[in-house]
Amino acid sequence: MATTNGTNGVNGVNGHANTPPHEQNVPATSLLAAFVANATTDCLTPAMLEKLHELLIDYIGVVVGARDNADSTEPIYAAIRALQGPQVTGPCTVLGMGAPHMLPQYAGLLNSAFGHSMDFDDTHVEGPLHPGVTAISAAMTQAELLGSSSSSLDFLLAMAIGYEITVRVGRELDYSTYDRGFHLTSIAGIYGAVASIAVLKHLDAKTVEMAWGLAGSKAAGSMQYLDNGSWNKRLHPGFAVHDAFMCVGLAEAGVIGATRIFEGKMGFLQAYSPNPNQDMRRLTAGLGTEWLWPASSLKPYPACRMTHGFIELSGNMHTAAKGGVSAADVSAITLSMSPACFKLIGDPSPNKKHPNNVIDGQFSAYFQVANALAYGSKTGLQAYSRLSDEKIHALCDKITVKIVTSMKGFEARMDVQWADGRTDQVEQLFPLGETQHPFTRDKVDEKFFSLAVPVYGEAKSRDIIKMVDSLEKHSVEQLLVLLR
Structure with a gap:
């Protein structure tokens, strides 16, 4: 697979930098x-x-x-x-x-x-x-x-x-x-x-x-x-x-x-x-x-992909705390990200710091981190029922975002200063779902069932997976009959 950012003859190495x-x-x-x-x-x-x-x-x-x-x-x-x-x-x-x-x-x-x-x-x-x-x-x-x-x-x-x-x-x-x-x-x-x-x-x-x-x-x-x-x-x-x-x-x-x-x-x-x-x-x-x-990567969380590394890191902290993390537990949280990510998820505007609709929440590193710290990373779509949650709002107020020009892609880094004086720095170079951090097949099926069963029922949902996995033996027409 070709690589980018100045290697293997791309982004200027082949002589095309700044050439229209x-x-x-x-x-x-x-x-x-x-x-x-x-x-x-x-x-x-x-x-x-x-x-x-x-x-x-x-x-x-x-x-x-x-x-x-x-x-x-x-x-x-x-x-x-x-x-x-x-x-x-x-x-x-x-x-x-x-x-x-x-x-x-x-x-x-x-x-x-x-x-x-x-x-x-x-x-x-x-x-x-x-x-x-x-x-x-x-x-x-x-x-x-x-x-x-x-x-x-x-x-x-x-x-x-x-x-x-x-x-x-x-x-x-x-x-x-x-x-x-x-x-x-x-x-x-x-x-x-x-x-x-x-x-x-x-x-x-x-x-x-x-x-x-x-x-x-x-x-x-x-x-x-x-x-x-x-x-x-x-x-x-x-x-x-x-x-x-x-x-x-x-x-x-x-x-x-x-x-x-x-x-x-x-x-x-x-x-x-x-x-x-x-x-x-x-x-x-x-x-x-x-x-x-x-x-191409499958998404474990219903949010902007740029937030996923932060969601996973925060979810790990939630699990380690064995009861979730509250604003009283932390003095300050700093999120480090690339300039491109900052534009979409890190800007400290009011609708990012305290989003009040789903799309703003999907594009808020503040909300996603606070929700995962307080309630875990596996809350799925239920997260957006908590847009007015005071526990989340209090955590959001503890978060600042730092632009790091050397960071690229979806890299995520968190620095946490705990109220008891401890400090933690954690990072995720590749969010769950990337080739380097795979979203395994069991997780693919689990995500599918969570979304499809309420619409199709469990038996039909299993039939859909079975047909897709052997689609070369079936027709698209047959699949679409199941998908009605």
């Missing part, structure tokens, strides 16, 4: 489009298939879990049904919502929005973004449209290619994209969603390039949702999948999209990210042989 993409003489868009158009199931190794099964199980759980656990689900669903038209019935399934009844672009929108609504969907550290919620939603809806003419192995390939495109594009955007106020999950996700659809439809490279060129005018997602914990965030990947179907349909009809959308002088990467180290050789290196997407 259009001056690097690499036809990145054409190379990526050819990769999508020429992909075959032969590239899927047993290890990749096993990973795809786990990602799919997790995706199903987080999508259907939003039915009863996200306050935005009902109004979003009602609005999209109304937009489709009360007399219109489509051929596509929204997971956990009964028999097929939505048009493909709306089914993809809803599944993707619901999958992101609890901030419980998979992530990739090099973006950072959530690649699965767009790649799988697009692939599943397109596979349902194709029916028996497309195999489950084709569907798994479409997932893999969608993930890979999303992650590679996200890596070039990098954390600095947040400085321009863009949400990486959706702005990169639309390209991965187009790729997933294209693989299943066996589109040629030119059509893929045209669809991506059109997607350059649809890629969107504003980080301003952090101002008030708005539901824009939950809708972002849904909009990306909806627009991916639109862009593919337009390209298939012969509508001309922009060429060189990735590397162009006024193209996507230049417009959406200030990263001076965008590297078109790295973007296209090892296509089909060096895969980035298998490093």
Whole structure:
């Protein structure tokens, strides 16, 4: 797997530091489009298939879990049904919502929005973004449209290619994209969603390039949702999948999209990210042989991935205290994190220090640490029932956040000064779920059952896992019957 931050010929070592993409003489868009158009199931190794099964199980759980656990689900669903038209019935399934009844672009929108609504969907550290919620939603809806003419192995390939495109594009955007106020999950996700659809439809490279060129005018997602914990965030990947179907349909009809959308002088990467180290050789290196997407991580906690190291560390302290930690037990807590993490989870604004809605809580290192110290790290979605908890508020007031420029990725460090004079410093370089700190299969299943059983019941939930684990012997149609 390729590495980043100045090693193995990337981020300036190959001579492309501060060289704009259009001056690097690499036809990145054409190379990526050819990769999508020429992909075959032969590239899927047993290890990749096993990973795809786990990602799919997790995706199903987080999508259907939003039915009863996200306050935005009902109004979003009602609005999209109304937009489709009360007399219109489509051929596509929204997971956990009964028999097929939505048009493909709306089914993809809803599944993707619901999958992101609890901030419980998979992530990739090099973006950072959530690649699965767009790649799988697009692939599943397109596979349902194709029916028996497309195999489950084709569907798994479409997932893999969608993930890979999303992650590679996200890596070039990098954390600095947040400085321009863009949400990486959706702005990169639309390209991965187009790729997933294209693989299943066996589109040629030119059509893929045209669809991506059109997607350059649809890629969107504003980080301003952090101002008030708005539901824009939950809708972002849904909009990306909806627009991916639109862009593919337009390209298939012969509508001309922009060429060189990735590397162009006024193209996507230049417009959406200030990263001076965008590297078109790295973007296209090892296509089909060096895969980035298998490093995608499943989330143990329904919160921004940047908080996960702190949640785990705080949960360990809660366990060691054998009764939880209260504000009276500590004099001060200092959280150290990277500048990029500080922007999203560490800013000491009122809605971070004392969040009063779920999204603000998901993006508050203060709340997540205080909740895990007081009640443990395994409280799951129940944590957000404690937004007004005085014990948590008192702990939040003991916490300060420190920016450490040498820290990177999701690294987390805590310094605790206890009231009795003791001091502890603990750190977590890789949060639970990363390759270096795996989220084991038993935990994957446990998370799935916690989300799926309330919707499907225990027996049907077990049938879903069994079918996904042997999906190559079944059809996507059969799986979707179970997922209604």
